[in-house]
Structures are given as structure tokens and as C-alpha cells.
Amino acid sequence: MAVARMLKVTAISHALASEALVDSLRKAGVLDIAQDANELPAPVSADVEARIATLDEQIADAQFVAEFLGRYHTSDAPFASFISEKFHMSEDEFYALAPDEEFSDLYRECVFLSDRLASIERHCERLRALITDLRPWEPLHLQISQWRGSEHVVLFTGTVPASEGEAIRARLREAVVEVSVEELGPVGSRSAWVVMAHRDQVDEVRSTLHLTNFTEVGFPELSDYPAEEISIAEERLVELDAEEQRMLERAKELSEERHEHSVGLAEALVSARDILLVRERFGSTERTIVITGWVMAARRAKLEAALEPVRFDVDLTFEEPDPDDHPPIELDNPKWLRPFEVLTDLYGRPQYHEVDPTPLMAGFFFIFFGMALADVGYGIALMIIAQLIKRKLDVGPGVKKFMELLTYGGAASVLLGVVTGSYFAVSTDLVPSFLLSFKLFDPLEDIMLFLVISIALGVVHILVGIVTRAVMQIKVGDWRDAVAGEISTIVLLAAIAAGALLTGTMSAFIIGGLGLTLLLKGRVLEVPSKVEAPAWDKALGWAWIISAVAFFAAAALGGPSIVSQVFLGLTAASMFVSKTGRKAVLALLLGAYDTYGMSGLISDFLSYTRLAALGLAGMLVGQVANQLGFIVMELMGPVVGLVFAVLVVLILHVINLAINLLGAFVHPTRLQFVEFFSKFYEGGGRNYAPLGPKTKSVVLHPRVGSQEGGKTT
Amino acid sequence: MNEVFWGMSGMTWALMGAGFAVIGGGIGSAIGITTISNTASGIVTEDSEKFGRVLPLAAMPGTQGIYGLITAILVLQFFEILLQETAPTIPGELGFKIFLSCLPVAVLCLVTAIYQGMTAVGAAGMIARRSEDSGKALIFPALVETYAVFSLIATILMLFSLRNMYMG
Numbered sequence: 098m099a100v101a102r103m104l105k106v107t108a109i110s111h112a113l114a115s116e117a118l119v120d121s122l123r124k125a126g127v128l129d130i131a132q133d134a135n136e137l138p139a140p141v142s143a144d145v146e147a148r149i150a151t152l153d154e155q156i157a158d159a160q161f162v163a164e165f166l167g168r169y170h171t172s173d174a175p176f177a178s179f180i181s182e183k184f185h186m187s188e189d190e191f192y193a194l195a196p197d198e199e200f201s202d203l204y205r206e207c208v209f210l211s212d213r214l215a216s217i218e219r220h221c222e223r224l225r226a227l228i229t230d231l232r233p234w235e236p237l238h239l240q241i242s243q244w245r246g247s248e249h250v251v252l253f254t255g256t257v258p259a260s261e262g263e264a265i266r267a268r269l270r271e272a273v274v275e276v277s278v279e280e281l282g283p284v285g286s287r288s289a290w291v292v293m294a295h296r297d298q299v300d301e302v303r304s305t306l307h308l309t310n311f312t313e314v315g316f317p318e319l320s321d322y323p324a325e326e327i328s329i330a331e332e333r334l335v336e337l338d339a340e341e342q343r344m345l346e347r348a349k350e351l352s353e354e355r356h357e358h359s360v361g362l363a364e365a366l367v368s369a370r371d372i373l374l375v376r377e378r379f380g381s382t383e384r385t386i387v388i389t390g391w392v393m394a395a396r397r398a399k400l401e402a403a404l405e406p407v408r409f410d411v412d413l414t415f416e417e418p419d420p421d422d423h424p425p426i427e428l429d430n431p432k433w434l435r436p437f438e439v440l441t442d443l444y445g446r447p448q449y450h451e452v453d454p455t456p457l458m459a460g461f462f463f464i465f466f467g468m469a470l471a472d473v474g475y476g477i478a479l480m481i482i483a484q485l486i487k488r489k490l491d492v493g494p495g496v497k498k499f500m501e502l503l504t505y506g507g508a509a510s511v512l513l514g515v516v517t518g519s520y521f522a523v524s525t526d527l528v529p530s531f532l533l534s535f536k537l538f539d540p541l542e543d544i545m546l547f548l549v550i551s552i553a554l555g556v557v558h559i560l561v562g563i564v565t566r567a568v569m570q571i572k573v574g575d576w577r578d579a580v581a582g583e584i585s586t587i588v589l590l591a592a593i594a595a596g597a598l599l600t601g602t603m604s605a606f607i608i609g610g611l612g613l614t615l616l617l618k619g620r621v622l623e624v625p626s627k628v629e630a631p632a633w634d635k636a637l638g639w640a641w642i643i644s645a646v647a648f649f650a651a652a653a654l655g656g657p658s659i660v661s662q663v664f665l666g667l668t669a670a671s672m673f674v675s676k677t678g679r680k681a682v683l684a685l686l687l688g689a690y691d692t693y694g695m696s697g698l699i700s701d702f703l704s705y706t707r708l709a710a711l712g713l714a715g716m717l718v719g720q721v722a723n724q725l726g727f728i729v730m731e732l733m734g735p736v737v738g739l740v741f742a743v744l745v746v747l748i749l750h751v752i753n754l755a756i757n758l759l760g761a762f763v764h765p766t767r768l769q770f771v772e773f774f775s776k777f778y779e780g781g782g783r784n785y786a787p788l789g790p791k792t793k794s795v796v797l798h799p800r801v802g803s804q805e806g807g808k809t810t
Numbered sequence: 811m812n813e814v815f816w817g818m819s820g821m822t823w824a825l826m827g828a829g830f831a832v833i834g835g836g837i838g839s840a841i842g843i844t845t846i847s848n849t850a851s852g853i854v855t856e857d858s859e860k861f862g863r864v865l866p867l868a869a870m871p872g873t874q875g876i877y878g879l880i881t882a883i884l885v886l887q888f889f890e891i892l893l894q895e896t897a898p899t900i901p902g903e904l905g906f907k908i909f910l911s912c913l914p915v916a917v918l919c920l921v922t923a924i925y926q927g928m929t930a931v932g933a934a935g936m937i938a939r940r941s942e943d944s945g946k947a948l949i950f951p952a953l954v955e956t957y958a959v960f961s962l963i964a965t966i967l968m969l970f971s972l973r974n975m976y977m978g
Contacts, residue, residue, distance in 0.1 A: 179862040443945040544970050548963070707959040713966065714873075717880045724893070759866055760873060763952045764959075770949060 099453045100446075101429035101785075102394040105416045107387065114410035115140065115379075115386045119788075122388070123372055125403030126789035127396040129425045130378050131389050137380030145373055152370040155196050158204050159363035165207045166359055169345070169352040174491055183491045183796045184357045191790065191797055194358070194365040203355055210348050217341045224330045224337075231316070231330070233282045233289035234323040242320035251299045253306060255313040256287040265309045272305040273298045289314070361795050368790040375788060391424045393785065424449045426782035434459055436501035444770050445780035452569060454778050458769045461558050465765035467509025468551065469711035471540070472719065474521030475754050476510030479503055493796075506761065517712070521750060522719025540713055547709040555705030555772070556590075559698065562776030563587060569777065577623070585617035586695060605653045611692070612649025619688025621645070624681040638677025641667045645685065701772045707764050715757040722749035812902045820905025821897060824889055827912030828882035831965070834916035835878020838923030842871025845927035846934060853938045863937050863944040870951045871926045874919035877962045881915045884966065888973040904976045911968035918961035926954040 106128060110118045122128050133139075172182045234254070246252040257265050262280070269276050273294055281289040290311070294302040319326050380387040392400050397415060404411055418424050426446040428438050430453070437459040447453055470476060480503075486492060487500035514520065518536030520528050525539075540547040567583035570576065592610020596603040616622065621642055625635045648664035650656060671678020726746035730738035774780070790797060813819055818826075850864040885908055886892035889900055900908075933947035 181859045439945075544966060548967075703960075704956065706963050707956065710959045710963050710966070714876060714880050714962070717883050718876060721879075721883055728893075756869065756873065756876060759869055763866075763870075763948050764955075766945075767949055767952045767956075771953070 099429060100449060100451070100782075101427040103391045103418060103424035103427075103449065103785075104394050104397060105418055105422065105424070106390050106392050106400070107414045107416070108389075108404075108411050109385055109387050110407070110411040112140065112381065112384050112386055114407055117407050118386075118388070118404070118411055119372060119375070121403050121407055122788050125400050125787075127392050127400050127403075127787050128388075128390040129392070129785050129787050130375050131391060132378045133380030133387055133389055135380050135387065137382065137387060139377045140379050140381035140386050141376050145376060149370060149373050152366055152373070156363060156366045156370065159196065159200075159359060159366055162200075162204055162207050163356070163359040163363045165211055166348070166352040166356040169348045170356045176490060180490060180492055180496075181794060183493070184360055184794055185796045185798060186361060188790075188797050188799060191361060191365055191368075191792075191795065194362045196362065196366070200359075200362065203351065203359070206347075206351065210344055210351075214341065214344050214348075217337050217344070221334060221337050221341075224334050227316075228327055228330050228334075230314075231323050231327050233284045234314075235327060236281055237279075237291065237323055239291075240320060240322055241316050241326065244315065246293075246296065249296050251294055251296045251302070253292040253294075253302065253311075253313065254290070254315065255292075255306075255311050256284050256289055257309065257311050259283060259286055259288045261310055262288055262290075265306075265311065268309060269302070269305055273301050276302060287312075364790070364792045364795050368792070371791060372788070390788075391418075391785070392787075393427055393429075395429070418449065420450075422449070423783070425785040427785035428453055428455060430455055436498055436505060437462060439495075439499050439502050440766060440769060442784075443766070444774060444778075446782035446784060447778065447780055448782045451779060451782070452565060452777070454769075454774065457561060457565060458773060461554070461561075461773070462765050462769060463505055463509045464513075464554065465708055465768060466506040466761050467511075467513035468554075468708040469761035469764060470506065470510035470715060470757055471513040471517050471712040472519040472522060472715060473511050473514035474519075474750075475715070475719075475757065476507045476512075476514055478507075478754060479510060479758065480507030483507060503758075503762075510761075513712075517716075519716055519719075521723070522716050523723055524720070540709070540716060544709070544713070547712065548706050551705045551707075551709040552702050554708070555702045555768075558705070558768070558773055559701055559776060560587065560590065562773045562778075566777035577620070581618055581620050585614045586698075588617065589614040589692065589695065590698075605655075609649060609653035612646075612653065614692050615685055615688040616642075616645065616649075617688070618691040619684035619686070621681050621684045621688065624684050625677050628677045628680050630676045634675045635677050637667075637671055637675035638681050641671045641675070641678045641681055644668075645681075704772055705768065707768075711757070711760045711764060714760075715753060718753045718757075719750065722746055722753060725749065813899075815902025815906045818902070818905070820900030820902045820908075821891070823902065823905030824885055824891065824900055824908040827909035827916075828885040830909075830916040831881035831885075831912040831919070832875075832878040835875045835881075835919035835923070838920035839872050839875030842874070842923035842925075842927030842930070843868060845924070846871065846930040849931045849934045853934055856938070860937060860941060863941055864934055866948060867930045867934055867937070867951065870930055870948075870955065871923040873955065874923035874926075874958050877915055877919050877958055880962065881912055881965050881969075884969050885912065888969055889977065901976070904972065907972055908969065911965055911972060914961035914964045914968075915958075919958050922954055922958040922961075926951045926958075929954050 108118065108122075122130075174180065174182055233256075244252050244254050266278055269278065269292070275298065276292065276294045279291040279293070281291065283289075292302060292306065292311075316326070321329070380389075392415075401413070404413060426449060428435075428441065428446065430438060434456060437455050440458065440462060441447075441453065441455045467476075470479070483500040483503040487497050487504075492500075515532075515535045516537045517540050518525060518528065518533050519540075520532065525533060538546055563583045563586055567579040567587070570579035570583070589610050592606045592613075596606030596610075599606070625638045625642070628635070628638070630638075644660075644664040644667045647656070647660050651660040667678070668682060672682060723746060726742040726749075729745050730742040732738065733741055815823060846868050850868045853864055854861045883892070889904075889908065890898045930951045933950050936943045936947040
């Protein structure tokens with residue numbers, strides 16, 4: 098129930114046996130390879146570098162094929178838009194994947210199809226644009242090659258703004274007598290014009306048109322009639338479209354046959370490259386290689402068994418980690434607690450010598466989630482949905498673990514729903530009375546009680562964090578820090594609680610607790626032993642400390658005023674005469690400053706009121722959903738109304754559940770991370786990642802045909 | 811007790827408070843969701859598999875709108891307006907107090923939803939780069955929502971107290 102124990106492994110072998118050793122380590126899948134600490138050169142020869150370069154090229158090819166075929170692949174798995182598709186294969190099949198001649202053919206065909214499809218796309222775009230440009234000139238019965246004019250006539254083809262047509266005509270007539278304008282049709286907000294004039298007057302026409310918004314249009318690459326050219330382009334488009342369809346059909350065909358294989362091949366090649374790249378972390382001498390790494394103590398036997406075939410070539414040693422080591426982290430909790438590891442992983446795993454927060458937060462997360470959702474109906478629905486996703490959909494191990502967490506959340510909601518008497522937020526008049534017999538309070542009627550329960554849980558939650566920190570410090574021998582830090586905080590909180598609970602003792606407990614906290618947080622009692630001063634100086638310091646203790650005791654319990662006078666007198670005297678006294682007074686003031694810093698706890702406690710607010714929010718919206726259902730039934734009559742009412746209620750409850758589910762996960766998680774972890778937890782541990790295949794879409798099974806034990810990352 | 815306060819009946823003040831809560835929360839949520847949805851759409855365009863991961867982020871600023879609705883429902887329910895056939899008697903002064911009680915939600919939900927949308931954009935960037943960080947990405951916008959939740963608690967407590975004081 099903690100961070101799994103790790104062993105440092107050192108394997109030394111003859112260089113000739115290195116391939117066999119690495120292969121055995123890969124098959125074992127339990128050794129997290131670390132960087133060699135002996136500063137020896139890595140055994141990466143030119144041959145290995147060449148193999149890596151070849152693999153890089155093959156990976157690029159395989160990923161191109163997988164991505165290209167993936168575009169035409171349609172998954173028949175349910176909810177494929179939400180869940181990335183998984184491909185199942187055995188480890189043997191996975192490692193047997195290699196690019197062969199058949200794959201080279203496939204790659205070439207995919208490149209051809211991809212290029213050709215892109216080219217067709219570009220060509221079609223050009224043709225469509227040409228048809229759009231030609232369309233206004235379609236009625237013109239003049240071959241495009243003739244648009245420059247004849248021996249005596251010159252033609253100008255172009256467009257003018259439709260609104261300026263008349264004005265431009267007038268200017269042309271003013272400038273040139275023998276000119277004719279043929280208007281063909283609109284081109285957006287412009288009109289297509291053919292301006293004809295005698296060749297003798299070409300310069301006048303051109304200069305006049307230049308002064309207007311006339312824009313020349315020409316199709317130098319075309320020669321036939323515009324209508325003919327349009328028809329040719331349209332025919333070509335039909336041909337290209339047919340060719341594109343043939344190409345797409347072929348791509349789909351290939352995708353159906355080879356997509357899974359290409360995805361597997363790409364991932365297998367990446368794994369093969371990783372096995373070569375890991376050599377950069379090894380150390381080597383002329384004839385040996387040194388591999389260092391970490392193995393979970395519980396998997397030591399598996400590693401030894403896997404290395405059995407090379408036992409005569411490999412020297413294997415196991416050591417406990419040194420305090421300066423940073424082993425990778427694997428969490429080792431009982432099966433029922435593992436779903437809560439999702440939250441620890443979300444924040445970051447602990448350091449090796451740190452406590453695993455999973456068992457500490459599991460119970461609190463369970464209750465907080467339940468309070469934020471707090472409905473029997475929603476809880477049951479959530480449990481069913483989570484279990485269906487886990488069992489019926491092809492999801493990865495991480496998602497399965499998360500679904501287990503949501504199942505716990507559903508169970509918590511059922512529990513809290515029973516306590517608050519909430520069953521799909523149905524009015525209490527309609528809930529069977531035996532169900533309401535378990536109801537302890539109504540959150541809508543006792544809002545204050547719900548808020549107080551939330552804050553009380555927050556206080557307990559934060560206290561657990563503080564106590565955990567104190568225990569951690571005492572375990573490593575820092576009991577002084579524990580007393581000055583966490584234990585003094587607990588003392589003040591306990592004093593406030595005792596004062597609040599025991600009537601008539603409020604001021605005694607609070608003043609007494611505050612005084613003790615100031616002394617502890619300021620480490621006042623440690624001052625005389627730390628200061629270098631004569632004995633009389635230290636004696637005066639001790640006298641001041643005793644007077645300070647007596648002052649707080651008298652203030653708390655109502656002692657004589659002479660105590661205060663002695664304390665003030667000794668304070669003044671110590672400040673001027675005794676070095677120890679001065680330091681002790683300063684320590685008390687620092688203690689006061691630290692105690693003031695505890696005010697942050699108040700905002701921490703208040704932060705837990707969100708649980709009550711979320712619980713109430715879900716309940717109220719649920720009630721509105723039910724009331725709308727009743728209104729629909731009243732308006733539409735008993736039969737049709739009932740159908741529509743059920744529909745309305747169902748849809749609104751589904752929406753309410755989805756939104757509340759988000760809040761019920763996010764806010765309790767935030768309470769763990771921000772309010773709870775900040776009291777004792779640092780995190781930042783590296784995940785245990787043993788050498789082995791790192792697959793994304795491929796799920797590997799240990800034996801052919803087995804559906805259990807899928808391993809993916 | 812006067813039926814009218816500053817020229818408006820208690821019922822009018824109460825309904826205005828409830829309306830402001832819904833409007834404030836609704837506007838905030840609409841803007842917040844629009845902000846994050848624009849980014850989320852871009853991410854999904856690049857990688858459709860990330861849809862499921864960015865959807866919760868896009869939904870987060872929506873809760874403020876719900877808090878506004880809850881406030882309105884509480885006003886209608888606590889002061890016996892909801893589904894009544896005869897108009898309840900709400901003194902003008904009480905109506906004004908109900909209006910004031912709705913202001914924390916009306917204002918804070920408007921503001922926090924907009925800022926939550928902006929924070930969610932940054933968080934969506936985390937998901938775009940590293941899908942496995944989608945859990946962590948949810949936490950930062952949730953920090954902003956704290957203040958919307960607090961405004962709801964303040965409003966609920968104020969309305970609850972007013973009901974106990976005036977409605978028995």
C-alpha cells in the first residue's frame with residue numbers, strides 16, 4: 098500500500114552477448130533502463146547508427162501508409178468518434194512485423210494514389226475556376242483566338258462595374274465615333290463587355306478605357322468558342338471525377354485490406370528503433386557493456402527467469418537504492434484502491450521516499466464525489482454507464498481504470514442520495530416511505546447543516562494532510578520541525594475546537610492554545626540552547642520564557658495581574674540586557690507571524706462549501722426537470738402528455754447528470770490537489786517505464802487469441 | 811409594510827433579481843463557451859480524436875449559466891411564485907432585498923464564466939500538445955470556477971435567510 102520497492106540492477110556482459118541480453122530484457126519487460134553513471138561511452142557503433150537511420154526511413158514510410166489508409170478507414174466500433182480505435186494482436190505477431198516486398202509495393206501504390214488524388218483535386222479546381230470565368234462569355238459566337246480582332250477591327254474584351262456602364266459608354270462615344278459595345282452578361286457586380294472599334298482608332302479607345310474601371314480579360318491558352326471551351330472543360334471534369342472515384346475505391350480497398358497491418362508495422366518499427374536507441378544509455382568498454390536500471394522488487398524473479406538463457410554471459414547484481422538515487426515510481430496498492438491511482442497519476446507520482454497519497458485521499462474523494470452528485474438515480478445510472486464502457490467498448494487500460502473510479506463515484510452518490518433522500522430529485526411525496534426512512538436530512542431545508550458538514554469534512558481532510566506531514570517529518574528525525582510546524586497548528590485547531598464545544602471555556606482554550614502555538618511555532622524553548630552567551634544571560638532568557646508561559650497561562654485561566662507585570666518587566670529588561678532574552682522575544686514575534694499565516698487555513702476550509710453548492714445545484718435542476726415533466730403532462734393530456742413528459746424528463750436528467758458529473762469529478766479533485774496535497778505532498782516522481790513495446794493503437798496480448806492482459810501505453 | 815419600494819412592487823424586484831441572475835450567468839457562459847469552443851474546434855479540426863478530451867473543457871463555463879438558473883428557481887420557490895395561480899404578497903422592501911441577494915451570482919457568474927473560457931483556451935493548448943495531460947488541463951479552469959461557486963453559496967444563504975425571516 099505504497100510506493101513499490103525498487104532494486105537497482107547492474108548487468109555486465111560481453112559485447113558479443115549484448116544483442117541477446119537486450120532481447121531478453123525486452124521480452125522480460127520489467128527493467129527500467131537508467132543512464133549509465135560511470136561515464137563510459139555508449140556502445141553505439143556505426144552499424145547501429147546505420148540501422149537506426151534505415152528504421153527512421155521505414156518508420157516514415159509506414160506512418161505515411163498508415164495515415165493515408167487511415168483517411169479511408171471507417172471503424173465499425175461503437176462510439177468511434179470518441180474512442181480511438183484499437184488493433185489487437187499477439188506479441189509474437191507484433192514482433193514478426195517487418196517491411197517486406199509486398200509492403201514496398203503498397204507504399205508505392207499509396208504514394209501514387211496520394212499524388213494522383215492531389216493532382217486531380219488541383220486540376221478540378223483549375224477547371225471549375227476556368228468555367229466560372231468563361232461563363233459570362235458563353236453567348237459570344239467568336240472564337241477566343243479571334244478576340245484580338247481582324248485586319249480593320251480591333252476588339253477589347255473585359256469587365257466594367259455594372260453601375261458605371263452607361264458613363265463609360267458615354268465617354269467612349271465622346272472620344273471615338275466608330276465604336277461599338279456588346280454587353281454579354283454579369284460577372285458578379287461587373288458586366289462583361291466586348292468593345293469593337295476601327296483599328297485606326299485603337300489608341301484613342303485604349304486610352305479612354307484606361308481612364309475608366311475597364312479591366313481587360315483574356316484566355317491566351319484557349320482558342321475555340323467560349324461555349325465549346327466550357328463544354329470541353331466540363332467533359333474533362335467528368336473524366337477526372339470518374340478517375341477520382343476509381344482512385345478512392347482503390348484506396349478504400351487497400352485500407353480495408355492493409356490499414357491494420359500498416360498501423361501495426363509503424364508501431365513495431367518504432368519499438369524496434371527504441372530498442373536500438375536505448376543503447377545510448379548503456380556504458381561500454383572495449384569488450385563489455387554495462388546496463389544499469391531499476392526493477393520492482395516483486396518482479397525480480399521474472400527478470401532473472403528471462404535472463405536465464407544468457408546467464409553464463411551476464412553478471413547480474415541487485416542493490417537497494419541509495420538515499421541519493423531517484424528510482425522510477427510504481428504504485429503498489431490493493432486492487433480495490435487502484436482506481437484512485439488515476440488521481441495520483443493526474444497530479445504526478447510521489448518521490449521514492451515520499452508517501453503514496455492514494456490511500457489517504459481515496460475515502461475523501463469517495464465522499465466528496467458522493468456529496469457533489471448526491472442522488473440515488475444518478476449514482477445508479479453512472480455505475481451502469483461506467484461498467485458498460487469498461488466492459489463493452491474497446492478502451493485502453495487507463496480508461497478502464499477511470500471507469501472503475503466513476504463506478505466508485507456512482508456508489509458514493511447512491512449512498513449520499515439515500516442519506517439526503519434524493520431519487521432522481523423526485524418530490525418526497527412521490528418517493529416510497531420505506532426509502533425515506535434512511536433519510537437523515539433534507540439539504541434544501543437544512544442548507545446550513547449541509548454547509549457545516551462540508552466544512553467539517555474539509556477540516557478533517559486538511560488535518561489528515563497536516564498529520565501526515567508531521568508523521569513524515571518525525572519518521573526522518575525532524576521532530577523539531579514537526580512540532581514547530583504541523584503539531585503546533587494542530588494544537589491551535591484543537592484548542593479552538595475544544596473552546597467551541599465546551600461551553601464557558603472558549604477564552605481559556607483560545608488564549609491558552611494561542612500562547613502555546615506562538616511558543617511552539619517560534620521555537621522559543623530552543624533559543625537558550627542555540628545562543629552563545631554567559632550563564633547569567635541564559636538564565637535571564639529562561640526567566641523570560643518562564644514568565645511568558647506564566648503570562649499566557651494566567652491570561653487563559655484568569656491568574657493575578659502581577660504575572661503580566663513581571664512578564665512585561667522581564668521583557669523590557671531582557672531586550673536591553675540579555676542577548677538570549679532578545680532572541681527569545683524575537684522568536685515569539687516570529688511565532689506570532691507564523692500563526693498569522695495559519696489564517697490561510699480558513700479559506701481552505703471554506704473552499705469545501707463547494708461540495709454543498711454542487712449537491713444543491715444538481716438537486717434543484719433535477720427538480721425543475723421533474724416539474725417541467727408535470728407541466729407537459731398537464732398541458733398535453735394523460736396519454737400523449739405522458740410520452741412527451743417522459744421524454745422531456747429523460748433528456749433534462751441526462752443533461753443534468755452530464756454537467757454535474759463534470760463538477761463532481763473536477764471539484765473534489767481540485768480539493769485533493771490544492772487544499773490537501775499542499776499540506777504534505779510534493780510529487781514529481783518519474784513513472785516506472787520498463788523496456789518493452791510502447792504502442793498507441795495496438796493492444797498486445799501475451800498469447801495468440803488471448804483477450805486478456807492487453808498492454809498499451 | 812409597503813407593497814412598493816422605490817416605485818416597484820416586491821414581486822417586480824424579486825423577478826428582476828431572478829432575471830438578472832439568469833441573464834448574467836447566461837451571458838457569461840455564452841461568451842466563455844464561445845471563447846473555448848473556437849479553440850476547441852481548431853484542435854478537433856487538426857485531430858478529431860481529441861474531441862472527447864476537449865469537450866469537458868468547452869462545457870466548463872456552462873455551469874455559471876446553471877448557477878443563474880438555480881438562483882432564479884430558488885427565488886421562485888422560496889417566495890412562493892413558482893406555479894402559483896394567485897400573486898403572492900411580497901413587501902417592496904423584501905423584494906429589494908431579494909434583488910440584492912441575486913447580485914453576487916448575476917455579477918460573479920458573468921465575469922468568472924468569461925475568464926474561465928479564457929483559461930480553458932490555455933488548458934486546451936495543453937491537450938493539443940499532450941493528450942495525456944487532459945486531466946491536469948481540467949484543474950486550471952476549475953480554479954476560476956471557485957468564485958462562481960462562492961457567489962452561489964452567498965446568494966443561497968442570503969435567500970435562505972430572507973425566506974426564514976419573512977416567510978416564516
